[in-house]
Amino acid sequence: ALDMSLKDAAPTPEVPRHPGLPCGLMNVGNTCYVNSLLQTLFHVDEFRDEMLRFRPPAERADGEKPAEATDALGSGPALRRQHSLQLALELRQLFAFCLLSERSCVNPARLLGEVVDQKGQKLPVGGQEDVSEFMLKFLDQLEEGLKAGASSEVDKEKTDKEASGDTNPVHDLFFGTQVQIFSYVEQPTAESKTESPEADAAPKTSEAAETAKESTGLVVNEERSDFLQIFLDVKHKDLYSAWEAANQQEVDYTTPAGSKAKGSTRVWIHRLPKLLFFQLQRVTFDPETKEQVKLDDQFDFDDVIYPDRFLHRNREKAQALEQHKQRLSSQRQALRSALQNFERYAGVEAEEESSIPAGKMLRNAAACLEANCGLLAAGGKLDDTEKSKEDLGLEGLELWHPDRAAAGAEAQHALQQALATGANWTTRKSQRRIW
Secondary structure, eight states, X not given: OHHHHHHHHSOOTTSBOOTTOOOEEOOOSSOHHHHHHHHHHHTOHHHHHHHHTOOOHHHHHHSOOOOOOOGGGOSSHHHHHHHHHHHHHHHHHHXXXXXXXXXXXXXXXXXXXXXXXTTSOBOOOSSSOOHHHHHHHHHHHHHHHHHHTOOSHHHHHXXXXXXXXXXXXXXXXXXXXXXXXXXEEOOOOHHHHOOOHHHXXXXXXXXXXXXXXXXXXXXXEEXXXXXXXXXXXXXXXXXXHHHHHHHEEEEEEEOTTSOEEEEEEEEEEEEOOSSOEEEEEOEEEETTTTEEEEOOOOOBOOSSOOOGGGBGGGHHHHHHHHHHHHHHXXXXXXXXXXXXXXXXXXXXXXXXGGOBOHHHHHHHHHHHHHHHHHHHHTTOOSSSSOOOHHHHTOTTOGGGOTTOOOHHHHHHHHHHHHHHTTOOOOOOSSOOSOO
C-alpha cells in the first residue's frame, strides 16, 4: 500500500505542477548528474534564450521539423552531425516545456538518446560518470549541432566568422582561454662539459657563447588553449587556495638534450568565459584500501569572486605579491616557532613532556635564588651537605659575598649574570629547584 501511494504521488509529465513550483526532470536511470547539468543550463538566461531562438533550415522553409537521424546514414561525421542537430532540437523542446508548460516534470530520455560519440554511435548514459566529462561531451556536440543548423545568409556569415576565429555565443558563454607556461632550467650534459684541449684553447665565437648560454639558461614554452572548467581539490579548504594550487605544479622533466630538470607549469587565464564553472574533486584514491573515497570536507567560497590574481595580464604584479606573501609567511612561521619555544621551554636536558613556559621557569629561578640568598645571609646552608661555589658552578657570582645585605637585589643580579654567562639551568618534572 505504501509503495502504491508513493507511486501515485510521484510526479509525471501528465501531472500538472503546483503554482509557484519549477518544472523538474525525470530521473532516467542513474542520470542525476545529467539532470543537474540540464537544470543549470536552463537557468542561464542567455543560453536558454539562444536555444529557444534556434531555427534549423527545414523549420524556416516549410514549418516542419527536420527528419530524425536514422542509421541509413551509416556512421561517421555525417551521422554525428545529424544527431548533433537533433540534440539541439531536443534541448530546445525540453527548455520550452520547462518554461511554458504546466507539467510537473519533463522526461529527458529523447534528449539523452541523441548523445553520440565521434562516429555517431549512441553513448550509454546513466552509468557512473563524472559530470565534468559529460558536460564537455554534451556542449561539444551541441555546438556542432548549432553549426549544422545554420543555413541562412545571416547564419552563414556567423559560421564564417566562427571559422575565422570569432567564437559563437555558446563558446563565449562556457569556454575561456588559458595560457599554460612551462619553464625549466637546461643543465649542461656530460658531453657538453667534456671538451678537447684545442677547444679550450680556442676562443669561443659569439654564436658558440650564445649556444652555451641557452644550454644552461631558462627555457620557457607557452601554449594557449580553451578551457571549460577549473578543477579544485577540497583539501585546500577554500576557493582561492585551491585555485592557486590548481594553477601551478612542479614536475620532473627530461629535456630534449637528455638532462634531468625540475619543470614548473603555471596556468594563467587569458579570457574569462561569461559563465565560469568550478569542479570540486571530492573523490580520491586511497592507496591502503585500493578504493575510491569520497571527501566530505568543508569548502568555503565567497558570493563574489575576484579572479584578478589569476589573469595573464596581471601575472607580473601577481608574482610580486606572491613573493611578498611568502616572505611574510616565513616571518610568521619564525615568530610562531619562537613563541612556542618561549611558551614551552624545555631547557637543555629536560624532556619534552616536562617542558614549562620560559616565564614560569625564570620566575621559579628568581624565587629559588632569593630563597638561597636569604638562607646564606642568615648563616644557613643550601643543603644538608656542605657544598662549595665550585661544586655548584657559581664561583663567578657575587651571590656568596658575606657583606651583602640586600639578598633580593643580589638574587636578581645573580640571575641576570647567570643567564648572560650561559649557566646551565635545567628544569625537571620531579625537581623544581635550580640546584
